[in-house]
Amino acid sequence: MQDILKVGIAGLGTVGASVVRLMAKRDNLLSEAAGRRIKVVAVSARSRDKDRGIVLDGMRWVEDPIALATDSGIDVFVELIGGAGDPAKQAVEAALGAGKAVVTANKALLATHGTALARRAEKKGVALNFEAAVAGGIPVIKTLREGLVGNAIERVYGILNGTCNYILSRMADEGISFEDCLKDAQRLGYAEADPTFDVDGFDTAHKLALLTSLAFGTLVDTKGISIEGIRSIKPVDLKMADELGYRVKLLGVALRTADGVEQRVHPTFVPKDSAIAQVNGVLNAVAIDADAVDLTLVGPGAGGDATASAVIADIADIARGHRTAPFIRPVASLTQPTRAPLTHHEGGYYIRLEVVDRPGTAARIASRMAQNKISLESIVQRRSGPVRGGTDPAAADAPAPVVLITYATTEAAVQRALRSMDTDGVLLGRPQVIRIERS
Amino acid sequence: MQDILKVGIAGLGTVGASVVRLMAKRDNLLSEAAGRRIKVVAVSARSRDKDRGIVLDGMRWVEDPIALATDSGIDVFVELIGGAGDPAKQAVEAALGAGKAVVTANKALLATHGTALARRAEKKGVALNFEAAVAGGIPVIKTLREGLVGNAIERVYGILNGTCNYILSRMADEGISFEDCLKDAQRLGYAEADPTFDVDGFDTAHKLALLTSLAFGTLVDTKGISIEGIRSIKPVDLKMADELGYRVKLLGVALRTADGVEQRVHPTFVPKDSAIAQVNGVLNAVAIDADAVDLTLVGPGAGGDATASAVIADIADIARGHRTAPFIRPVASLTQPTRAPLTHHEGGYYIRLEVVDRPGTAARIASRMAQNKISLESIVQRRSGPVRGGTDPAAADAPAPVVLITYATTEAAVQRALRSMDTDGVLLGRPQVIRIERS
Numbered sequence: 001m002q003d004i005l006k007v008g009i010a011g012l013g014t015v016g017a018s019v020v021r022l023m024a025k026r027d028n029l030l031s032e033a034a035g036r037r038i039k040v041v042a043v044s045a046r047s048r049d050k051d052r053g054i055v056l057d058g059m060r061w062v063e064d065p066i067a068l069a070t071d072s073g074i075d076v077f078v079e080l081i082g083g084a085g086d087p088a089k090q091a092v093e094a095a096l097g098a099g100k101a102v103v104t105a106n107k108a109l110l111a112t113h114g115t116a117l118a119r120r121a122e123k124k125g126v127a128l129n130f131e132a133a134v135a136g137g138i139p140v141i142k143t144l145r146e147g148l149v150g151n152a153i154e155r156v157y158g159i160l161n162g163t164c165n166y167i168l169s170r171m172a173d174e175g176i177s178f179e180d181c182l183k184d185a186q187r188l189g190y191a192e193a194d195p196t197f198d199v200d201g202f203d204t205a206h207k208l209a210l211l212t213s214l215a216f217g218t219l220v221d222t223k224g225i226s227i228e229g230i231r232s233i234k235p236v237d238l239k240m241a242d243e244l245g246y247r248v249k250l251l252g253v254a255l256r257t258a259d260g261v262e263q264r265v266h267p268t269f270v271p272k273d274s275a276i277a278q279v280n281g282v283l284n285a286v287a288i289d290a291d292a293v294d295l296t297l298v299g300p301g302a303g304g305d306a307t308a309s310a311v312i313a314d315i316a317d318i319a320r321g322h323r324t325a326p327f328i329r330p331v332a333s334l335t336q337p338t339r340a341p342l343t344h345h346e347g348g349y350y351i352r353l354e355v356v357d358r359p360g361t362a363a364r365i366a367s368r369m370a371q372n373k374i375s376l377e378s379i380v381q382r383r384s385g386p387v388r389g390g391t392d393p394a395a396a397d398a399p400a401p402v403v404l405i406t407y408a409t410t411e412a413a414v415q416r417a418l419r420s421m422d423t424d425g426v427l428l429g430r431p432q433v434i435r436i437e438r439s
Numbered sequence: 440m441q442d443i444l445k446v447g448i449a450g451l452g453t454v455g456a457s458v459v460r461l462m463a464k465r466d467n468l469l470s471e472a473a474g475r476r477i478k479v480v481a482v483s484a485r486s487r488d489k490d491r492g493i494v495l496d497g498m499r500w501v502e503d504p505i506a507l508a509t510d511s512g513i514d515v516f517v518e519l520i521g522g523a524g525d526p527a528k529q530a531v532e533a534a535l536g537a538g539k540a541v542v543t544a545n546k547a548l549l550a551t552h553g554t555a556l557a558r559r560a561e562k563k564g565v566a567l568n569f570e571a572a573v574a575g576g577i578p579v580i581k582t583l584r585e586g587l588v589g590n591a592i593e594r595v596y597g598i599l600n601g602t603c604n605y606i607l608s609r610m611a612d613e614g615i616s617f618e619d620c621l622k623d624a625q626r627l628g629y630a631e632a633d634p635t636f637d638v639d640g641f642d643t644a645h646k647l648a649l650l651t652s653l654a655f656g657t658l659v660d661t662k663g664i665s666i667e668g669i670r671s672i673k674p675v676d677l678k679m680a681d682e683l684g685y686r687v688k689l690l691g692v693a694l695r696t697a698d699g700v701e702q703r704v705h706p707t708f709v710p711k712d713s714a715i716a717q718v719n720g721v722l723n724a725v726a727i728d729a730d731a732v733d734l735t736l737v738g739p740g741a742g743g744d745a746t747a748s749a750v751i752a753d754i755a756d757i758a759r760g761h762r763t764a765p766f767i768r769p770v771a772s773l774t775q776p777t778r779a780p781l782t783h784h785e786g787g788y789y790i791r792l793e794v795v796d797r798p799g800t801a802a803r804i805a806s807r808m809a810q811n812k813i814s815l816e817s818i819v820q821r822r823s824g825p826v827r828g829g830t831d832p833a834a835a836d837a838p839a840p841v842v843l844i845t846y847a848t849t850e851a852a853v854q855r856a857l858r859s860m861d862t863d864g865v866l867l868g869r870p871q872v873i874r875i876e877r878s
Contacts, residue, residue: 150751312589
């Protein structure tokens, strides 16, 4: 049996505490599985006095995370500080510079500086593992790096943010508004006081950027991602989705197209009978379409223990002497992705229009769609109020939602059709446009 | 870059041909990902002249698979011959004995001789990888060996046989009988001419035995598995399942209990809104419940390319120099599992009874359940024929199905209750008893 693998952990929040606790609990199995003992020998965190419900006996306390990163007593530096900036960035750079293997759960750091950090790791011949950075406890990085290495990947997409999925699931189940649902999620601890990062899609985008790079061998490119969050989703959209055979999920989607790599984060209609449509609440899911295999992985995307499970797997791989390049290929082989413009996006669409309710409106809408060569799978018109007798002239211009489901078309065609309708004066308010993702 | 990894493949059926084809197609990525070139240098199969649609140029043809297994020109022996006996067994033994790494898709071989083969691999310090042996293209072995190594696993279960899932899915969708569906599956190539191995649950049991060992650190123990196939399932069972909020799947289930490890293969009621209930047709799924993470993996369980994807991932791991013990821990650490008897099984049940239709029957059934402390979640009685006027004495004993859904109880209690009803003379024919698996 080889020497003990000595681990230093910076950051003892929920995840860090779970890592310490679970590693102690699984000590023997970890040793047997890795062929050597693994021991947390030093930790660093902001407050030394906080009660975290874990035993830190036998671990050195190091005040400065950067000092811990280069500490000669550790082999592996585990970064659980978080954030794209310092001290996390500086600590990871220092650890790699000192030839330490690094394990991190920090998606913001990797989405921003992933390529540069991978280059450092490669130069020193050390591991940079980040299973916990995407979809928490789901081993999707390992699946892409190792499990599907014989595949050419065509698409990777998923529910990558538990907060959004919780909100959309509850809105659908209970018919409540986004605002009410968000308040409740905040009260229950499923959403942050400042929810922007989650509900506006940025967290999903960070994770998507990493998946894209792994799937397509491209440099990490967050700037190439089109991002829409879930604030605009109304209960009526979820109700219509249900009636039409869909559910609404915030997806991150990366797709290889003839024009390049399409990366997008947006609310999406997914067919009710798809595996991903069944993923409710705070769960995450990742689907991978490849030439040999289509896979769907479902599991917890956050939480101390689930995230710690991924961190521990990364540490165990290092203990075994396993090392895969951070983004599968050497950094020099990663290509600058050609960004497929979203206007070229092809797919079906859900379009909800508030329209003036007067003769000829439906015909006008249908003809604008036809002019742009958009075929309709279904068109649903609902009166928002009670059925009228037709005698009240004031009601003639009251808004009535019209819902369209299109067959596959292009984003550009949809935008042109909607601009024409706007010019025609038949639209009231902004159209709701939600892309449909085939499963 | 290290030397080329030289691969020999024995067996060029659907999977073997896909491995050769996909490896050629992915040559550059494989080299980049593994840090060295991987090359199929020799092959062996029964017929040299068969057109397999693949290019075998530059590969030596070796008549005898056992000679290939020990050929000094190869580093890795890939066994795709199949079957628990020779020549597959002899070839794998020979390869391990000669210090070659082995990759195999052979679940029958591993379920029968897995422990002994793992011991040989360990003695020589070589890899014995078998990702393709369980759930085809789903990387569940890697997930258990590496991805979830920080977890204590409580249950692993899944849809592990595509033929059965195809038959049950079609029976449910179309209301047709098992026999008709099987015939159709055979015609379409989804079932073998002799379907016993699939439909009677043996194939699922082989795969379950391997999952159990990986999940619980036990020696491979196929004899400890209770096995029931799907032949007894009637359209009425699928119809009742649908009405009651379930779907019927053939599951392999391994569960850690206070009495030991429970291993069972049987048709199962799963809640409609579970991820596994959505897995239809020839797809496979594996669910893993652990202390830190609950995961569900869905993907193709068979097919040349999907299985080849798993084989290639195993080869790439060997090229990288990654080696995990076949059953995670060293063989000496694997324990003989205590077999939890199925009579101790706890859970809900679906019970369909054909009963004599006379006053007091329902009361008798209810009282026999109560005597055995079985609580009923629902009881449904259906007349099989048209509603009768009550004047035809000959109709009094006509069979009428009674369907019970129980709350959690024990297998022993259910068996006792059914025996009492049989003694009471209220039953006609054999009761249909299907276990409910909570998700």
